[in-house]
Amino acid sequence: MKQPFSIFNGILAVFALSFAVLAMAPALQIGSLQPVVDEDTGDIYPVDISGVQAQGRAVYVSQGCVTCHTEQVRDPSEGADIARGWGVRRTVARDYIYEKPALLGYMRFGPDLANIGSRKDKDDPDKYTAAWHYKHLYDPRETSPGSIMPSYKFLFETQKIAGQEDADALKFANDDAPPAGYQIVPGPEARALVAYLTTLDHSHPLKEAGPNIEVKTTGTAAAGGAKK
Amino acid sequence: MPEALSKPAQLEAPEMSAAEIEWIDRSLIDASVRTPVMFFFTTAQTWLLTATLVGFVCSIKLHWPTFLGDWSFLTYGRLWPAYTNMLVYGWGLPAGIGTAIWITARLCRVVLRAPWIPIISGIFWNIGVTVGVIAVLAGNMRPYELLEFPRQASVLLFIAYSLIGVWGVLMFQNRRPGHVYISLWYLVGAFFWFPWLYASANLMVGSRHLQGVVPDAVAAWYAQGLLGYFFASVGLGTIYYLIPKVIGKPIHSYNLSLLGFWSFELFWGLTGMVRYTGGPFPVWYSSLSIAALILLLIPVGTVGVNILMTMKDDSHMVYHSPTVRFCMYGTVAWLVGMLITIFGSVREMDPYTHFTNFSVGAFYLLVYAFFTMAMFGAMYYIVPRLVGCEWLSATFIRLHFWGAAYGMGFMILLLIIAGFVQGGSWNDPASYPHAANVVEQIMPYLIFCSVVWLLLIVAHFLYFVHFLAMVLRLGQPSGEPTLFAPIEEGEQQP
Numbered sequence: 001m002k003q004p005f006s007i008f009n010g011i012l013a014v015f016a017l018s019f020a021v022l023a024m025a026p027a028l029q030i031g032s033l034q035p036v037v038d039e040d041t042g043d044i045y046p047v048d049i050s051g052v053q054a055q056g057r058a059v060y061v062s063q064g065c066v067t068c069h070t071e072q073v074r075d076p077s078e079g080a081d082i083a084r085g086w087g088v089r090r091t092v093a094r095d096y097i098y099e100k101p102a103l104l105g106y107m108r109f110g111p112d113l114a115n116i117g118s119r120k121d122k123d124d125p126d127k128y129t130a131a132w133h134y135k136h137l138y139d140p141r142e143t144s145p146g147s148i149m150p151s152y153k154f155l156f157e158t159q160k161i162a163g164q165e166d167a168d169a170l171k172f173a174n175d176d177a178p179p180a181g182y183q184i185v186p187g188p189e190a191r192a193l194v195a196y197l198t199t200l201d202h203s204h205p206l207k208e209a210g211p212n213i214e215v216k217t218t219g220t221a222a223a224g225g226a227k228k
Numbered sequence: 229m230p231e232a233l234s235k236p237a238q239l240e241a242p243e244m245s246a247a248e249i250e251w252i253d254r255s256l257i258d259a260s261v262r263t264p265v266m267f268f269f270t271t272a273q274t275w276l277l278t279a280t281l282v283g284f285v286c287s288i289k290l291h292w293p294t295f296l297g298d299w300s301f302l303t304y305g306r307l308w309p310a311y312t313n314m315l316v317y318g319w320g321l322p323a324g325i326g327t328a329i330w331i332t333a334r335l336c337r338v339v340l341r342a343p344w345i346p347i348i349s350g351i352f353w354n355i356g357v358t359v360g361v362i363a364v365l366a367g368n369m370r371p372y373e374l375l376e377f378p379r380q381a382s383v384l385l386f387i388a389y390s391l392i393g394v395w396g397v398l399m400f401q402n403r404r405p406g407h408v409y410i411s412l413w414y415l416v417g418a419f420f421w422f423p424w425l426y427a428s429a430n431l432m433v434g435s436r437h438l439q440g441v442v443p444d445a446v447a448a449w450y451a452q453g454l455l456g457y458f459f460a461s462v463g464l465g466t467i468y469y470l471i472p473k474v475i476g477k478p479i480h481s482y483n484l485s486l487l488g489f490w491s492f493e494l495f496w497g498l499t500g501m502v503r504y505t506g507g508p509f510p511v512w513y514s515s516l517s518i519a520a521l522i523l524l525l526i527p528v529g530t531v532g533v534n535i536l537m538t539m540k541d542d543s544h545m546v547y548h549s550p551t552v553r554f555c556m557y558g559t560v561a562w563l564v565g566m567l568i569t570i571f572g573s574v575r576e577m578d579p580y581t582h583f584t585n586f587s588v589g590a591f592y593l594l595v596y597a598f599f600t601m602a603m604f605g606a607m608y609y610i611v612p613r614l615v616g617c618e619w620l621s622a623t624f625i626r627l628h629f630w631g632a633a634y635g636m637g638f639m640i641l642l643l644i645i646a647g648f649v650q651g652g653s654w655n656d657p658a659s660y661p662h663a664a665n666v667v668e669q670i671m672p673y674l675i676f677c678s679v680v681w682l683l684l685i686v687a688h689f690l691y692f693v694h695f696l697a698m699v700l701r702l703g704q705p706s707g708e709p710t711l712f713a714p715i716e717e718g719e720q721q722p
Contacts, residue, residue, distance in 0.1 A: 007408070010490065011417050015424060015457075018497025021516070022449040023432060029510065031442045062367035064305025070583060078506030079579040080655040091508045096440035101433075103371050104444045104507060108583035108654060109290070111663045140293075146664030148293045150303040 030093040036206065045204040048098040049196070056196025059189045060103065063152070070105030071114040073202065076213070085119065086112040088203045088212040095202045095209075110149060118201040133194045134168060134186050139176050155190035158182055253337065260339035261330050262614045264346035266699065268326030269607060271354050273695050275318025276600075280688045282311040284681040290674045301365040309376040310364045316374060316454070317385065318357045320595060321422075322350065323603040324462035325392055328415045330610050331469050332396055335412050336403030346395055349388040356384030372433055372447035374454060382430045386423060393419040410485040414465030417493060421457040425450060441508050449500035455594055456496035463562065463599040464492075464531060466606045467555045472538060474549050474609070480537035484530045492527035495520045502573040505582060521570045528566045535559050548711045550625045554605030557633055558598045565593030568644065579655055585670065586647025589640045597636045604632070604691070611695070612710075617703030619710035624694045626712060631687025638680045646673035 035044050049057070060066070073087035081087060091114055096102035121127035127143075135142060138156055140149035156170070161183050168191070169183040170176075178184050186194070205212050244252075288295050289304045296302045333340050340346070360381030363369060369376040377385070396419030400412065429450035433443040472479050479485055498520035501513035536559075539545070545552040569590050572581035581587065608625065612618045619625060653659070653666040660666050697703060704710065 007413060007416060008420075011420050011493075014490075014493045014497055015421055017494070018449070018453065018500075019428065021498055022500045022513070023428065023446045026445040026509065026513070027432075027438060027442050031439050033439065061371045062369065063300070063303065064309060064367075064369065066371040067305040067308045072504075072507050074506035074579075078575075079582070080657050084654070084657040084661075090506075093441050093508050093510075095508060099440055100436070101371055102441045102444055104441065104504070105371075106373050106503065106583065106587070108650075109663075109667065144662065144664055146662075146668055148290055148664075148667050150289070150293055150297055150305065152300075152303075153298070154300050 033094045033097050035097065036094070043204075045206070046095060046098055046202075049199055052192050053196045053199050056192035056194070057099075057103070059155075059193040060196060061101070063193075065113075066103050066105045068107055068109035068149070070108055070112045071103045071200070072105065073112060073114050075210075081112060082213050084111070087115045088214070089205070089209045091202050092206060092209045094206055110147075113197065113200055114202050116200045117198045118203055128198075130194050130198055131168070131171075133197055134170055134190065135172075137186075137190060137193070138170055138184065139172075142172070142174065142176060152190065155187050155193070156184050157187050158184050254334070257333050257337065257339050258330075258613055260341075260343055261333050264340070264343050264350060265326045265330050265610065266614055267347055267350045268322040268329070269611065269695070270699060271350065272319050272322040272326065272603075273692050275314050275322070275357065277688055277692050279311055279314035279319055280681075280685055282307060282314060284678065284685060286311050287674070287678045287681050291671060291678065300367065306365050306367060306369070309369060309373075310361050312374065313364060313376055314357070314361055315595065317360065317377070318354075320459060320599060320603075321389070322353065323607075324418070324458065324599070325350075325389075327466050327603060327606040327610065328396060328418060328462055329392070329399075330614075331411055331466065331606075332399050332415050332419075335409050335469070336399050338399050338402050338404065340395070340399065346392055349391040349395075352384050353388035356381045356388060359384065370433060372444070372451075374451045375429060375433055375447050379430070379434060382426070386427050386430070389426065390423045393423045409469070410479065410482070410489065411465040411469040413486075413489050414461040414468070418458050418461040418465070421453075421461070425453045425457055429453075445501065445504070445509065445513070448503040452500035452503065453497065455591075456493065456499075459595060459599045460492065460496070460562070463558060463602040466602050467535060467559055470551050470555050470605060470609055471535060471559075474552050475539070475542040475545050477538060477542065480534050480540075484534045488527045488530035488534060492524065492531070495523045495527070499524070499573075505573070505575065505578045518573055518575065521573050524566060524570060528563060528570075532559075532563045548713055548715050550619075550622075550629065550710070550712060551605045551609040553629060553712070554601045554608065557629075558602035558605065561593055561597035561601060561636075565590060565598055568593060572647075580648050580651035582651070583654075584647035584650040585643045585673070586651065589643030589647055592636065592640050592643065597640060601632065601636070604628070607695070611698050612703065612706070615698050615701055615703065616706050617698065617701055618706060618708065620694060620697050620703050622710050622712055624690055625710065628687050628691045628694070631683050631690065635680055635683035635687055639677055639684070642673045642677050642680065646670045646677075649673070 035046055037044050071091075073081045073089070073091045075090040076082050078090075082089070095114075096104075116128065119128050126132055132143060134156075136144065136149075137152040139151055139153070140147040158178050159182065161181055165183055166185045169185050172178075172184075176184075203212065285296065285302075286304060286308050289297075289307070293304075300306070329340065329346060356377075360377035363378045363381060364376050368378050370378065375382075397416060400416050400419075429446055432438060432446040433450075435443070438446075468479060468485065499517045501509065501517040502521060505514040505518070507514070539552075539556065546556050547553075571577060572586055572590060608619065650666060650670050653669045660669065
């Protein structure tokens, strides 16, 4: 009986096909993309990020942000990502060529972060600034009531003010406020993480992503009122 | 090991009847696999209980985010991957490996040579899982689903599994001549595929030379491959073995089972990119994967018809035999899980299911309700044959079954509905502009999930205690298997 021959050949063939199509083909097809240079302005996109921002990406990985946040914007036909103000176009493979690792994610308990660095809230100009991110990381429910994000207080330090207050010291009007004479300042990991978040921007036009889409910004307090 | 144990054929003496030789053969085979299989089962049980408790904490954190919130290693972002990895690598693979070793030895009718090799691999495997979980909790992890373990841990897992895989394939090569039963196809596949899958995925996502989103594609290929090439293969192989064995009838159709095997393994291997529908990849990847998923209706139909037709005249056995009841729950869960996965992945549904609790529900259907239940069924069958005593109490088994059945069933239902609500809310920015508004919509489901976790904790704890009693040989004296209800006159004996 020559069956084992066919079992092993079959098992091998099935695996090889799967590997070739879903692991090798992407490496060959989109594994060596180049940045695009705008002929008129000389702008290059995408560009690699700086050292501290790359450290911030490592913090993002290490804190498991990817468990609840994605970094990919889908075409309007695939979901309301753009209508939510998460981006002006879908993201494509070229957007991620310098991202080691590309943090596409798999779950959205929180919003997509692919363009968090360029996002604006038309009612609240302070939203999404570095100071806002620090506050949000320290106490998510202070800046976003109802959020289920964990608090990252352990990335911050409460220290005695020696001389002048730190420029990034967190300003709280509630119980989070430190005792008099003390200040809450972001630690090195929080600073790196916020430096990374504020650079996240995939809005530069790319031919393969189609034209950028103008969105009447939703996701604001005003729209929140409209629900009631 | 003594020479006599490794060569059962020598025991053939002319004055023995065929039945006696068969019985001695089986005892020798069981004796040779006893220690490795029980080792894998025991560690798997321990991880399952741990994972269940950690999963409960994860579930609580979703509606009570400040619960145990002051330590970095207990934040949801780390605890969830730690939990899924414990569930998959701590419980799932060892439980599957133990079952696969035992069934392979029985079906090939060979004794396991050098059982210390699988035992050593089991020790390495568990060190690897422990190192990996601690690393994830400490923040040393990769951002890819089910590939979170860092290199130190994944190398250990790879070496451990490779040894087991080689041992499994060697048992198959040394089998006694005869018909190769369908379970062996699945199990030999699982022995063979997993090390390749795991090694290539880890090397590729860990490589500095792969650009941008390529490692993410590999990670999706891996996560999907793991569900099919290991979990579905071992689960279906086990069900195909146990159900005919207990009811004492051959499988309905040999040809259907082969069609089901090859079509499943072929098409499932191409479905990985459904995880990136709408993602930053050329569109043909997800189109191909969706097409492959739809073709999976072929194996779902054939495997379903085959197992259900085998059970047709013996459906009363689910009232008697714990093994059959658990395996049938697993079979139905597999069919539902596959259909739900296919349904949720077509382009029209994807915006409502992608990135939501729906995918968690679909994952639980395959890993919990299908695979875990099949493994429970297998352990109820295998453990008494290895330890030489029968399960202590049918009531314990009954409580375990209903706790696990209702627990898993409710949780999966809640998660799948919550997924649609979550997806629908994300896609309606006018009504639910903030993430917090979306979360508010699914909050009732998340809270109910935590309540349902209590059922699972009770069920798994009961089983753990019952299992420990078996390990300590505290069961009933050997003889009659522990059944839910005695089999009446005229019904088929198990």
